[in-house]
Amino acid sequence: MMIVVDVVSWVFIVLGTFLCFSGSVGLFRFPDFFTRLHAASVTDTLGSGLILVALVLQAGSEWLVTMKLLFILAFIFLTSPTSGHALAKAAIHAGQKPKTSDANEAS
Amino acid sequence: MLNVGSHCAIGGLNIDFLINIVLLGFLVCTALAIVFTKNLLASAMLTGIYSLLTAGFFVVMDAVDVAFTEASVGAGIATILMLSTLKLTGFDEDPARHNVKAGLLAVCGVGVLLLYGIVDMPVFGSPTAPVHMHVAPHYIYQSMAEIGMPNIVTSVLASYRGYDTFGETVVVFTAGIGVLALLGASNHVPQSRVAPMSQHIILRVVSKVLIPPIFLFALYVQFHGDYGPGGGFQAGVIFAAAIILYSMIFGLDTARSVISQPLIRLLSAFGVMLYGCVGIVSLLNGHNFLDYSALAHDPLHGQHYGILLVELGVGITVASVMILIFFNFASRVDMVQEEQ
Numbered sequence: 001m002m003i004v005v006d007v008v009s010w011v012f013i014v015l016g017t018f019l020c021f022s023g024s025v026g027l028f029r030f031p032d033f034f035t036r037l038h039a040a041s042v043t044d045t046l047g048s049g050l051i052l053v054a055l056v057l058q059a060g061s062e063w064l065v066t067m068k069l070l071f072i073l074a075f076i077f078l079t080s081p082t083s084g085h086a087l088a089k090a091a092i093h094a095g096q097k098p099k100t101s102d103a104n105e106a107s
Numbered sequence: 108m109l110n111v112g113s114h115c116a117i118g119g120l121n122i123d124f125l126i127n128i129v130l131l132g133f134l135v136c137t138a139l140a141i142v143f144t145k146n147l148l149a150s151a152m153l154t155g156i157y158s159l160l161t162a163g164f165f166v167v168m169d170a171v172d173v174a175f176t177e178a179s180v181g182a183g184i185a186t187i188l189m190l191s192t193l194k195l196t197g198f199d200e201d202p203a204r205h206n207v208k209a210g211l212l213a214v215c216g217v218g219v220l221l222l223y224g225i226v227d228m229p230v231f232g233s234p235t236a237p238v239h240m241h242v243a244p245h246y247i248y249q250s251m252a253e254i255g256m257p258n259i260v261t262s263v264l265a266s267y268r269g270y271d272t273f274g275e276t277v278v279v280f281t282a283g284i285g286v287l288a289l290l291g292a293s294n295h296v297p298q299s300r301v302a303p304m305s306q307h308i309i310l311r312v313v314s315k316v317l318i319p320p321i322f323l324f325a326l327y328v329q330f331h332g333d334y335g336p337g338g339g340f341q342a343g344v345i346f347a348a349a350i351i352l353y354s355m356i357f358g359l360d361t362a363r364s365v366i367s368q369p370l371i372r373l374l375s376a377f378g379v380m381l382y383g384c385v386g387i388v389s390l391l392n393g394h395n396f397l398d399y400s401a402l403a404h405d406p407l408h409g410q411h412y413g414i415l416l417v418e419l420g421v422g423i424t425v426a427s428v429m430i431l432i433f434f435n436f437a438s439r440v441d442m443v444q445e446e447q
Contacts, residue, residue: 075317082313089307 009054016050023047032099033091041084048076123167130164148190148198155186171336172260175328179344184429187351191436195443242267255407256333256414264338265414269397273382275340276421280379283428287372290435304356314356321349329422333411339418343425350426351433359437368434371427378424385416 019042026039052073059065137157144150158181165174229236246263254262264272304310329342354362385397392401399413400406 075320078313078317082309085309086307 005057005060009057012050012054012057016047016054019043019050020047033096034088034098037084037087037091041080044080044084045077048080049073052076126167127164130160130167133160134164145200146198147193147196147200151186151189151193154189155182158182158185172258172264172338175336175341179341179348183348184344184351187348188429188432188436191433191440194440195436253406254410254414256410258332258334258336260336261332261338261414261418262410265417266397266399266410269386269399269413269417272417272421273386273397276379276382276424279428280375280424283375283424283431286432286435290439304358310356314352318349318353321345321352325349325426329418330415332418333414339421340425342418343422343427344429346422346426347429347433350430354434354437359434359441363434366430368431371431371434375424375427375431378420378422378427381420381423382417385413385420389413 023039023043026042027036030036030039052069056066056069056073059069134157137153137160141150141153141157144153158177162174162178162182165171165177233239246259246267250256250259250262250267254266256262325342325345328337328345329339332338332342350362350366353365385399385402387396389398389401390396394401397413397417399417400409402409402412
């Protein structure tokens, strides 16, 4: 039973780290503010969320730790998308335009 | 369980050591970025990141109380206050530069002196370092019998070193008075011109969901400080953060009608007074100033009551001073706009 929990937690940790890593690569490589924000919020929400799920699985019988981690998870799932939304709104408000492809601009 | 923790060694290296190296590397990079950034908004945000990294560093060193304070004060409220200052001053650095070479020379000189000072210091983490030989063993072995608190940090902060903490609270209060004297001189408060964000439905709904748990968490940190990391300083800052979030979303005028300014001013003084009064009551009962054993028949109960009251005083003062500073900065923005 232990081995199953361990394997599942490893899967979540590796997935989470991959998302964090790809998010940070995207933060540097994407062309304009909104695509970069998209990459960054993936890191914030799903990357840290998956790692937290793995930690919840590892907490085992320590229910207090499990509950605290679940609270953090809920908090992150509420706040990260909201902060991404607020940033995007602020950028639009400040006059940032999404970079569209040339084909769209011509039409 | 996963084989992660202080027992895990990669190529003979302790994992804590690796985490320390990574965190210190990040700290150096952030410090350099702060120096080289021209945009003040970016450097304010970088200062917040620097504080958060330091908090992580403290966690690795098992100093969770300090880490908590650093995260909530340094990365949280200090960044908010800096941003509201920048709203007044503008985001661009003054192009008139001072003498760069003299500054570099001074920094290098101080750096060399500090490195020279390190030579005489005991090895990092050495158990025979002077700091571990003086009063620390007494705190570790005797505090449970003398104070009866599971969290030694709280016993040291509020009881053994109660006088120092009283001084810190007075410093926070003095900062509040200073800001009031400089910015809050006139009683005329203009209507806030900054449009509240309450028309943004997502922000409004999410903050409505979040603000009550933040208040609850602040109270938990306040009253659970005897048993876990936390205490008056952190709780006060978290409490103030919830109110600042409220006034950012629903507008300064709404927040002002909920929280009366004279009451907040009164509360900021009340916290310090509560702290001092606990000391005076113990004086009147024939003990030393801030010796809480005098507060009840059983010395341990007295210590519990004393620490509870003292932490409450700290929390009230810190929360109300932070709210005061934020409100004064924010209404200053409106005053400046009105003058123009």
